[in-house]
Amino acid sequence: MGVNYEIRKNTYYDSVTLMLISKDISKIEGVNDAIVGMGTDLNKELAERIKMSNDEIKAIAANDFFISADLSDDSVWESVIGKLNELLNKKASENSMDYKPKSINSALTYQSDSNIAIISVPGEYAAAEARKALDEGLHVMLFSDNVSIKDEKDLKELAYEKGLLMMGPDCGTAIINNVPLAFANVVNKGDIGIVAASGTGTQEVSVIIDKLGKGVSQVIGTGGRDLKEEIGGISMMQGLDALIKDDATSVIVLISKPPALDISKKILEIASKSPKPVVVDFIGGDYDMIKSYGVYPSVTLEDAARKAVALSKGEKPVDFIGFSKSESEIESMVQNEVDRFDSKQKYIRGLYTGGTLTDEAMKMLGSDFGCIYSNIPLDPKCKLGDSSKSIKYTCIDLGDDEFTQGRPHPMIDPSTRAERLILEAEDETVAIILMDFVLGYGSNEDPVGEMIESIQFAKDNAKKRGQYLCVVGSICGTDKDPQNLIESQMKLEENDVIVMPSNAQAVRFVKKTIEKIG
Amino acid sequence: MRIIVASDDFDQVFQSDYFIGRVHSVFNNVMNLKINDEMLTIGNVHTSIGPKTALVNENINFSDLKIQQNMVVKKRNNEILIEELDIKFLYQPREIWNSSPELDYIKVSTDELHYKLNNLERIIFANGDPDSISPIVFDLRSDFKWLADIETYPTEFTDKHMNFIVGRIKNLLNAVEKDLWGDVDDLAKSVIGFGPGLTPASDDFVLGLMTGLLYSGRNYMRDVELYQHFVKLINGRTTDVSYEGLVNASRGKVNQVIKEAALSILSNCSTEVMTDKVDKLIKIGQTSGTDILTGIFIGIKLNVHKGEF
Known part of the structure; x- marks a missing residue:
């Protein structure tokens, strides 16, 4: 040539x-x-x-x-x-x-009108990259974790001084101007704004808002540590302030694990002065204390979404603690499951990909069963000694750092959970497996399909030894997500999985069933 | 359009009774003119002032003005005129920028300089463009004791390209270190003009190297003499635009951003100020900023090593 x-x-x-x-x-x-x-x-x-x-x-x-x-x-x-x-x-x-x-500078050379940078680099470089972006006048969504508390605080203070939003570190979900960023679902545009220190919790709320026919204006992530005392809730306060000023937002939802008390008061103080109604889900937070600030506390993520939708419609919000199906239908479903267990089966194993959904499950299952063991327990005494081995009532967050070091998050690669499901099903004392299936951008292209084989395998194994394994799940997704919501639900139901409309309803159903076993 | 800032050497050309020249090249932010064998630049608000440069007060894109290479440019009264398109630049500078090198700064202590150079190395490491020549230069740490403590990072050059240039840069630095000026002439010729850019990466590195050596050294007159001799030898070996920059740099005349970055390293100003100035330099062009900064860094390290700081 x-x-x-x-x-x-x-x-x-x-x-x-x-x-x-x-x-x-x-x-x-x-x-x-x-x-x-x-x-x-x-x-x-x-x-x-x-x-x-x-x-x-x-x-x-x-x-x-x-x-x-x-x-x-x-x-x-x-x-x-x-x-x-x-x-x-x-x-x-x-x-x-x-x-x-290859760099923020090069990116800005090409697209000088950019106003937000999404940063996902190894933690040790993340703070420096975020600082560069802020110095260039960009809002930042910092997906990376392993950023020190001091760096987080410095970055958030710098952002605050510059009037910019610093979402993260460890911020996995946001929807800005109707554009889903990182792990986020395709939801309707609407008038409900969300500020959240939680990834899957935010996805769950935004998805339910969409299913109820309303939509979101902005979803601002803060990163999971924002409401810790060391950080002071800087991003949540900024996000809240931004939504108060945003003409397109008429209802605001705040989501977080229970913040440090002082931070909680500071946030609620600002929320109490908002001219717009504010729904607060501090998962497991003090309901009455939140209510005393004149905002709307919620009992679950689904409840937060339902209250926000009611307020958006000008209706009076009420606590939602039940099911979408009628009581009698649920009772019949519960009885049907209970009748299929043998006398050894009494425990739940929650295998979650979402951390906030795990928290919600543990909170809802409560103390009636003694400890809910976990790798991220609500009570330190319920921490699993070895996260690879479940005990009695266990809920595992498979997206936690210890399971994702050197391998992808289970929302991207479900293989860790598939293997774990088979292991759990070998335990003859297990009655119910509880699972989440998170759709949307960032997630596996078929998170349900990837799990079907192991669900079948687990159920078949139980059957071979004369037992029945109940699998209960909920799908966090909309009919506009890249994955097919309807097909996903059908696949699960065809494989004898009980699909509930929300994580809260799935947990409530499981709790009722276990209580019925006695 | 109105020219509001001009360098003293641009002003000198403009103040001559008459000039006529041609458009040399046109880019989004600048337009180069060739007038009486000199390259003059007119830039927009995104451009920083430098030798033989004038800036207009508008955010214009020169490429959008349909200005073509070789169009005739004239001086008429107080205007620079491109007659063919009836484009006029009204020459009313409010400021005449001094293009001479600033060498009467208060030098930073040697300890502080070491601290700043360590920071500078980290900045190049973290923010430098991997397409630049910088990783190749830093990779010479095993060949030079005075580079032994620096870190390097992966280059984007292919092995073939890297093998072609690395030995030449090593020989150049070796000659500069040992004052083998006879060799420098040949070596410089063997280095100039490498890289895809309009100002090739090796040229930018040499421009920075001369700046670092001149600004941090003790013998300006001797150095200028050597460098002017050197640039004469490379005439025709690189692009007009790059050659013009090297000619200016051989006399210590560099763009304000480069000048401020060099002074921020060498003078008694804070590391924060240095970081800010250096950051502005690194943003020049695609790899040019990184290449120039690497040259400055190496030039200063060399003078410190030779005890000439």
Whole structure:
């Protein structure tokens, strides 16, 4: 194959364009090597050294542009020239779709009107990258974890000084101007704004709002540590303030694990002065204390969503502690399950991918069963000594750090949970497996389908020893999500999984069933 | 459009009775003119002032003005005119920028300089563009004792490209370190013009190297003489735009952003100020900022090593 080349005499392109051409041409299939640049003596010498020169290239001058390529097939040259012309004819700002900048600075060179940066780099570099973004006047969604408390505090203070939002670290979910960021569902646009220190909790609330026919204006994540005393709830207060000022928001929902008491008071103080109604779900928080600030406390994530929807419709919100189905239907379903267990079976095993959903499950199951063992227990004395081995009533957050070191989050790769399910099902004392299935952007393309085989396997194994294994789940997803919600639900039901409309209802159903076993 | 800032050497050309030249090259933020064998630049509000440069007060995109290479440019009264398009730049600078090097700064203590250089190394490591020549230069730490304590990071150059340049840079630094100026002439020629950019990466590195050596050294006149001799030898070996920058840098004349970055490292100002100034430099072009900063860093390290700081 001869040298394929193109020379453009006395032609100048800026460095950014030349670098982009150099990189994109090398990526074209069939291009073994390419040299792009100005005809300086050194570039010509390099071309010769790597056998990509000829007499014409040797004759060009330093102010001539040239490209020379080693191709596996000469027919590829047409694509090379096509790409070259396409890149040269594009304005820099139009190149951003093809260009994957390596730094925030490069990104801003291409898209100078950006106003938010999503950062997902190893924790040790995350704070520096976030600082750069804030210094450039960008709001930040910091997906990375393993950022020190001090760095988090510094970043949030810097953001506050600059009037910017610092979402995270460890912020996995946000919806800004109707664009889902990271792990988020496709939900209707509406007038309910959410500020949350929780990922799956936020997804659950936004999904239920959507299912109830309303939508969200903005979903602002804060990161899980924002309401700790060391951070002081800076992001939640900023988010709350932003939603109070946002014309498109008429109802506000706050979601978090119970904050430090002082922080809780500070947040509620601001919420109490909001001209817009505020629903608060401090999962397991003090209901009466929250209510005393004139805001609307909720008992579950579903309840928070239902109250927000009621307020958005101008209706009076009431606590939702029941089921979407009638009491009699639920009683019949419970009895049907109870009748299928043998006398050894009495325990629950919650296998969750979402941390907040795990928390909610443990909170709802309460202390009636003694300890709810977990890797993230509500009560330290209920911590599992070995998270790989469940005891009695156990709820595991498989998305917690100890399960995700060196492997993807179970919302992305369900294999950890699939293996765990089979293990749990080998325990003859287990009656019910409780699970969440989270759809939306960021999640596995078929989180339900990926689990079906192990659900069947677990149920079959139980059957072989004469037992029945009950699997109860809820799907956190909308009919607009990239995964197919209806198909997902059908797959589960076809495989004898009881699918409830929310995590709260799934847990309530499981609790009723276990209570009935006695 | 009105020119509101001009460098002293741009002003000198404009103040001559008459000039006529041609458009050399046009980019989004700047337009280069070739007038009486000198390269002059007119930039928009996104451009920082530098030698032979004037800035207009508007956020115009020169590429959008349909200005073409080789169009005739004239001076008429107090305007610079592109007659063919009837585009006029009214020359009314409110400020004439001094392009001379600033060498009367108060030097930072050696201890403080070491601290700042460590910070600078970290900034290049964290924020530098991996497509730049910087990782190749930093990888020479095993060849030079005075680079032994620095960290390096992966390069984006292919092995073929890297093998082509790495030995040449090593030889250049070796010659500069040992004052082998006879060799420097040949070595510089073997380094200039490497890289895809309009100002090739190796040129930017050498520009930074000269700046670092000149600003941190003790013998400005001797250095300028050497560098001016050196740039004469590289005429025609690189692009006009890059050559012009090297000619200016050989006399210590560099863009304000480069000047401020160098002074922030060498003078008695805080690390925070240095970080800010250096950050502005790193943002120049695609890899140019990183390459220039690497050159400055190496130049200063060399002078410290040679006891010439």
